[in-house]
Amino acid sequence: MTAVEISNLSKTFRDFFGRRRVQALDGLSLSLKAGEVFGLLGPNGSGKSTTFKIAVGLLRPSSGSVTIQGARPGTLAARRATGFLPEDSTLLPFLTAIETLKLHGALAGLSRADAARKAGELLERLDLTHAAKRRVKGFSKGMQRRLGIASVLIADPDVFILDEPTSGLDPLGAVQVKELIGELRKQGKAILISSHLLGELENVCDRVAFLNKGKLLNEGTLEDLLREREVHELRVSPPDPEAIKALEALAREKGLDVIRSGSPMRTLEAFYISVLGKQKDDKEGK
Amino acid sequence: MIGRTLAIAKAALIEALRTRLALVLALLLLLAVPLLAMLFGSDADTRSWLSRSITTEGLRVVLPLAAIVGGGFLLKPTVKRGWTVLPARRGEYFLGAALAGCVVVLIAACLFTGGGYIANLAMGKYLTVTSSPESIQKRRLHEGEFQYAAGRSGQYTWANPNSSEELMVELPKATGKFIEGTVEYQLVWTGEAAPRDRSPVAVWLEDGDTRTRLETRTESRYRLHFSGESGGGRLVIQPTDPVLIVGTTPDRIRFDTAAVNPLGSVLSLLGLSVAAALLCLLLVLLVRSLSTSPTAVLAGLLLMATLTLLPSLAPATKMAQDRRAAVEGQRSADSWLKSFEGKLDDLPQLYPESYFDEFLAARVVPADVWGDAGWRLLMALALLPAGAVLFRLRQIAK
Numbered sequence: 027m028t029a030v031e032i033s034n035l036s037k038t039f040r041d042f043f044g045r046r047r048v049q050a051l052d053g054l055s056l057s058l059k060a061g062e063v064f065g066l067l068g069p070n071g072s073g074k075s076t077t078f079k080i081a082v083g084l085l086r087p088s089s090g091s092v093t094i095q096g097a098r099p100g101t102l103a104a105r106r107a108t109g110f111l112p113e114d115s116t117l118l119p120f121l122t123a124i125e126t127l128k129l130h131g132a133l134a135g136l137s138r139a140d141a142a143r144k145a146g147e148l149l150e151r152l153d154l155t156h157a158a159k160r161r162v163k164g165f166s167k168g169m170q171r172r173l174g175i176a177s178v179l180i181a182d183p184d185v186f187i188l189d190e191p192t193s194g195l196d197p198l199g200a201v202q203v204k205e206l207i208g209e210l211r212k213q214g215k216a217i218l219i220s221s222h223l224l225g226e227l228e229n230v231c232d233r234v235a236f237l238n239k240g241k242l243l244n245e246g247t248l249e250d251l252l253r254e255r256e257v258h259e260l261r262v263s264p265p266d267p268e269a270i271k272a273l274e275a276l277a278r279e280k281g282l283d284v285i286r287s288g289s290p291m292r293t294l295e296a297f298y299i300s301v302l303g304k305q306k307d308d309k310e311g312k
Numbered sequence: 313m314i315g316r317t318l319a320i321a322k323a324a325l326i327e328a329l330r331t332r333l334a335l336v337l338a339l340l341l342l343l344a345v346p347l348l349a350m351l352f353g354s355d356a357d358t359r360s361w362l363s364r365s366i367t368t369e370g371l372r373v374v375l376p377l378a379a380i381v382g383g384g385f386l387l388k389p390t391v392k393r394g395w396t397v398l399p400a401r402r403g404e405y406f407l408g409a410a411l412a413g414c415v416v417v418l419i420a421a422c423l424f425t426g427g428g429y430i431a432n433l434a435m436g437k438y439l440t441v442t443s444s445p446e447s448i449q450k451r452r453l454h455e456g457e458f459q460y461a462a463g464r465s466g467q468y469t470w471a472n473p474n475s476s477e478e479l480m481v482e483l484p485k486a487t488g489k490f491i492e493g494t495v496e497y498q499l500v501w502t503g504e505a506a507p508r509d510r511s512p513v514a515v516w517l518e519d520g521d522t523r524t525r526l527e528t529r530t531e532s533r534y535r536l537h538f539s540g541e542s543g544g545g546r547l548v549i550q551p552t553d554p555v556l557i558v559g560t561t562p563d564r565i566r567f568d569t570a571a572v573n574p575l576g577s578v579l580s581l582l583g584l585s586v587a588a589a590l591l592c593l594l595l596v597l598l599v600r601s602l603s604t605s606p607t608a609v610l611a612g613l614l615l616m617a618t619l620t621l622l623p624s625l626a627p628a629t630k631m632a633q634d635r636r637a638a639v640e641g642q643r644s645a646d647s648w649l650k651s652f653e654g655k656l657d658d659l660p661q662l663y664p665e666s667y668f669d670e671f672l673a674a675r676v677v678p679a680d681v682w683g684d685a686g687w688r689l690l691m692a693l694a695l696l697p698a699g700a701v702l703f704r705l706r707q708i709a710k
Contacts, residue, residue: 039709084396084708100704105399116394118323120330125323132319133400161330181399 029216030058035090065231074220109178119163134181148176167194320408341423367428371585379589380612383596403700438571445481470559473551496564519545577677587688601703619662
């Protein structure tokens, strides 16, 4: 079943006198199935957030349509089917973490006992148990982000709309979120995710679309879009210099160009995770 | 829907009550009347007056104003503030926020009124219960003989000094050896000369052939206080200014009969004031559902000005104009200005001032105040669904 269907969607912002100010979206069409992670990529102002706001009923489209599990955005059915995490923290500052989750649970129609149980589970899962009774106002940005994700998860919606979900999180937190997205995909949830940080989405998305100035520039699976079919990378271990020289010679003999040969560099993110992950494991006595 | 609305209202209430200044504000509201009365009251009489007048003005003016300003900033129609992205209908957020706002207004009013009641007990005095005559009789001296005519019930009975007319009422049974009370009247100026006296009437006590003039004190433009020794008989109201025709009704002539604890009256004023404040608050929210905060506050202020100031800005009351036309036999020319003036005079007020005036004059507030409060509350509640529908139509761009 199609979880999210966006069809020929356009949005024009007009001023008080009805004059056209900004064309935020121009004929966008997308569809997202259950168990799929779809990434929306594009620079600031490309129309990602506008698409999300229309999908959750905050804005009305100028033309075209959006359906969430077959329901029109803004209706209770669509709102209940959707878990929306906006770009900025939208938590209520004077509620505690547990109160925040109970409120979302109550709005999702959970009983008090169920809401309390699920809130406890989510706080533990997102490493916030120690802050359960602290007011959100005193949370760091990363903690607020994690609590925001927990508040979306408590309703157990079928469609997740995540606007810059890793924004403000440290690399470990970002990895945790990516793992969470992977788990949700396994559970058959449809996830629409946006970011202007391309690396964020690379390991997470099944399909991605590129937006610019409200127009869809390209769309496809990561395999289709990213695979460099004109080159081949061979990784060997251990890096024996003699063997490598022989391999390079063989390649040239076969008429291939050796473009690059050497020990690859890890990304800074991978290094950070390996260092801090090790420290965390030591503390936990693993 | 009800469960979600209540959950949002509860969260909004917790948010409001946990703000940094909430406790300080609550304490200030509770202590406002006692502190101000002690600070500005140099003697017991002034403190007694202040404890009534600060309570009155707080409920009459400050509470609706605070509701208007607070209401303008109650809704948070942005993504950043979080409320509009909760998994609920937009209308449910509107209703929940409105409910929380109403509870905050009620809590603030209760705290302030609680302080007012404490101040009235400690520094004020018990309120007076009054009794009114059942009917008015008009007497006219014609060729050396008195002619009598009964006034029509529910209507003004008028006395013209140029025809030696007087108004008479029987004393109530509850009065003792000393009578005290007030007469409220309307005036029609004949226009033949400028009014002469500060007070256009004299009040007499008539027992058979004996006639004793009572002590009088002008309390306001249309109200006179009288007091004196009494041996029974009738009260006579005599117009004394030849250019002013005086008229009154039985319920505007009142004799003081007992004194009671101010709690009931304070609660009545609280009810009326909260109802008026909620009417203002919900109107502001209705406007805010599709506009900005300043626009909504301005709309609320305009409503308050229209319903409180404009009726009293009419140059003469419609009733006095009609009476003058009847007495002088001439109808004023119909014009849009006259018609507009009539419409202003007919406007329902945000709250009837008379109840507050009763309390200020240290009198028991009549029980029919609850009916007026109820109507205003119903009008306020009628605005809620409209606001919820309008707010659902609003687009949240930021």
